[in-house]
Amino acid sequence: MTVRLANLSALDIAAERARLPRMFSRSPGERIRQWSGWIVVIALTLYCLHRFGFLSKDFLHGLTKFAAVVVAQLFPPTGFDNLPMFLKVMGETIAMAFIGTLLGALFAFPLSFLASKNMMRSRPLQFGTRRFADLLRSFDYLIWALIFVRAIGLGPLAGIMAIAIVETGTFIKLYSEAIENLDRKQIDGVTAAGGNGLQRIRFGVLPQVLPMMLSNTLYMFEHNVRSASILGIVGAGGIGFLLADRLRAYELQEACLIIIVLVVAVYAIDWLSKALRERLIGDHRRREPVDDAQQT
Amino acid sequence: MSVASAPRGQSARFAAEYATHRRHKKVYAILFGAAFALCTIAAGITANFDVLKLVEGLPRTTEFLLKLVPPIGVATFTADMREWYWDINKWMESLLNTLLMAWLATVLGTLIGGFFSFFAARNLAGHYLIYWTTRRLLEIVRTVPDIVWALMFIIAFGIGPLAGILAITVHTVGAQGKLFAEVNENISPLPIDGIRAAGGNWWQEIRYAVLPQVMPNYMSYTFWRLELNVRSATIVGFVGAGGIGHDLFTSVQQLYFADAGAILLIVVATIMLIDVLSESFRHSAIGKASFAQ
Numbered sequence: 001m002t003v004r005l006a007n008l009s010a011l012d013i014a015a016e017r018a019r020l021p022r023m024f025s026r027s028p029g030e031r032i033r034q035w036s037g038w039i040v041v042i043a044l045t046l047y048c049l050h051r052f053g054f055l056s057k058d059f060l061h062g063l064t065k066f067a068a069v070v071v072a073q074l075f076p077p078t079g080f081d082n083l084p085m086f087l088k089v090m091g092e093t094i095a096m097a098f099i100g101t102l103l104g105a106l107f108a109f110p111l112s113f114l115a116s117k118n119m120m121r122s123r124p125l126q127f128g129t130r131r132f133a134d135l136l137r138s139f140d141y142l143i144w145a146l147i148f149v150r151a152i153g154l155g156p157l158a159g160i161m162a163i164a165i166v167e168t169g170t171f172i173k174l175y176s177e178a179i180e181n182l183d184r185k186q187i188d189g190v191t192a193a194g195g196n197g198l199q200r201i202r203f204g205v206l207p208q209v210l211p212m213m214l215s216n217t218l219y220m221f222e223h224n225v226r227s228a229s230i231l232g233i234v235g236a237g238g239i240g241f242l243l244a245d246r247l248r249a250y251e252l253q254e255a256c257l258i259i260i261v262l263v264v265a266v267y268a269i270d271w272l273s274k275a276l277r278e279r280l281i282g283d284h285r286r287r288e289p290v291d292d293a294q295q296t
Numbered sequence: 297m298s299v300a301s302a303p304r305g306q307s308a309r310f311a312a313e314y315a316t317h318r319r320h321k322k323v324y325a326i327l328f329g330a331a332f333a334l335c336t337i338a339a340g341i342t343a344n345f346d347v348l349k350l351v352e353g354l355p356r357t358t359e360f361l362l363k364l365v366p367p368i369g370v371a372t373f374t375a376d377m378r379e380w381y382w383d384i385n386k387w388m389e390s391l392l393n394t395l396l397m398a399w400l401a402t403v404l405g406t407l408i409g410g411f412f413s414f415f416a417a418r419n420l421a422g423h424y425l426i427y428w429t430t431r432r433l434l435e436i437v438r439t440v441p442d443i444v445w446a447l448m449f450i451i452a453f454g455i456g457p458l459a460g461i462l463a464i465t466v467h468t469v470g471a472q473g474k475l476f477a478e479v480n481e482n483i484s485p486l487p488i489d490g491i492r493a494a495g496g497n498w499w500q501e502i503r504y505a506v507l508p509q510v511m512p513n514y515m516s517y518t519f520w521r522l523e524l525n526v527r528s529a530t531i532v533g534f535v536g537a538g539g540i541g542h543d544l545f546t547s548v549q550q551l552y553f554a555d556a557g558a559i560l561l562i563v564v565a566t567i568m569l570i571d572v573l574s575e576s577f578r579h580s581a582i583g584k585a586s587f588a589q
Contacts, residue, residue, distance in 0.1 A: 041403070048400040052457050059458070066452035095339035102336065138567040142443070142531045143560070146548055151360040152353030156343045161350070161357075230441045233535060234545075237343070240444075244535065247447040263439045 104167025136169030156237030364557025405468025413476030438470030457538025
């Protein structure tokens with residue numbers, strides 16, 4: 001039997017609705033649960049708006065001030081005399097990210113084998129290494145930078161160490177996930193051909209995991225250029241110091257130039273790293289392999 | 297067929313090709329290695345990287361880390377802990393502020409970013425110029441770090457959580473706008489055609505054809521963003537934009553290291569708890585609904 005939509009009357013629909021209520025709408029229980037969820041979300045948001053002063057006159061006043069003072073005074077950028085200095089410090093920022101990422105990768109590489117279930121027999125050691133990595137990762141770069149500035153003094157070295165420590169945690173997680181996902185057969189093949197332990201790693205494990213590791217490392221380098229650009233705020237080197245300094249002194253036009261330098265440099269690095277990753281590894285499908293681990 | 301049984305010429309050709317392949321690979325590896333070494337040296341010089349200074353600094357780092365924890369005896373455990381966490385009420389309030397800041401910034405940023413995501417999706421934007429402009433705008437907003445936004449908002453709104461919330465909101469708009477736009481671009485046009493064929497208007501198209509497709513991804517990105525924003529909210533306080541970061545920063549500046557250690561412990565416990573909660577929530581609420589890679 002064919003039913004034509006044009007032949008359906010409102011009465012037919014009402015009859016069907018009475019016969020099969022669940023086809024037309026959710027059950028009352030489900031509805032209540034869904035609505036109460038939304039009500040909690042809305043109530044909490046309204047409370048926050050009230051708590052932080054979004055609903056007061058001062059907020060509107062602040063917004064007009066932001067438009068009038070900040071946005072209007074950012075342009076046009078000035079301070080082009082200082083441009084060579086800004087570029088040099090931007091170079092320092094990128095160098096910090098490079099060395100920090102490299103150190104993190106070097107520290108994490110051996111530890112990532114300890115943290116992989118299929119490589120590490122001892123469960124407590126494997127689990128412990130994983131949690132250690134989580135611990136390193138759970139403090140933001142800026143918090144580590146604050147600690148290292150106190151411990152080893154102002155300057156880029158503190159920033160490098162902050163990046164290296166966070167990255168050790170991130171890379172242990174990412175690398176060990178890559179190792180856990182590898183195909184056992186290739187290792188068995190090497191074993192069957194008479195390979196020893198070292199050869200199993202060299203010919204069975206590394207060819208499978210190295211491209212993934214390289215790609216992740218490059219991606220994190222890209223990400224760390226962004227992180228390194230703010231570490232200067234606590235005195236750990238890089239362009240963040242200049243930027244914070246200019247913003248605090250209300251020299252907005254010069255700050256604008258620094259922001260432009262920063263944005264252009266980040267774009268350039270993103271582009272370069274993407275091109276390299278596609279070239280070396282050919283994995284343009286997974287542009288952001290580690291979104292889950294770190295902020296973009 | 298084994299290599300041994302192949303005709304002589306063929307196996308010789310294979311050997312030759314294999315040798316060339318190996319040679320090319322070797323040349324590539326050497327070139328790449330040299331370029332990499334050059335980059336490393338250049339970066340080391342630019343950033344004043346000094347291994348000696350690093351080795352010298354490491355013991356001082358351990359020393360500093362030890363200063364974060366005051367002596368705690370087994371016998372006097374409760375009293376020691378009470379003394380260590382002497383300002384727990386204030387810190388807990390800061391923590392609550394931090395969490396609420398992250399919540400509000402996530403909600404506001406997601407709403408605004410979601411609005412922009414329709415203009416940043418190639419299939420929904422209408423005109424290419426709208427698409428391109430929105431994309432670039434979102435990119436710039438996202439590239440400026442949230443702590444820099446915080447410094448700018450402090451100029452207009454003064455010191456306090458408001459500036460921090462706005463800073464994180466702006467960053468969230470950039471991130472969610474881009475991620476949601478990609479979700480929007482991946483939807484199937486068939487349900488839209490279906491609603492249109494049945495005589496639905498634009499709102500009905502969005503409500504019954506677009507939203508059911510994008511909602512699971514929207515939700516999972518939002519949970520994830522909330523998790524990231526809690527991290528951001530802990531650090532915007534370093535420049536005076538509210539939250540527990542402010543307490544941490546001042547205690548380190550004033551050399552109250554035990555306080556700093558106490559706050560760090562609170563922060564790490566919170567972050568780890570939220571990691572676990574968010575993960576289980578994402579899995580239970582969204583199921584396997586393609587956490588799009």
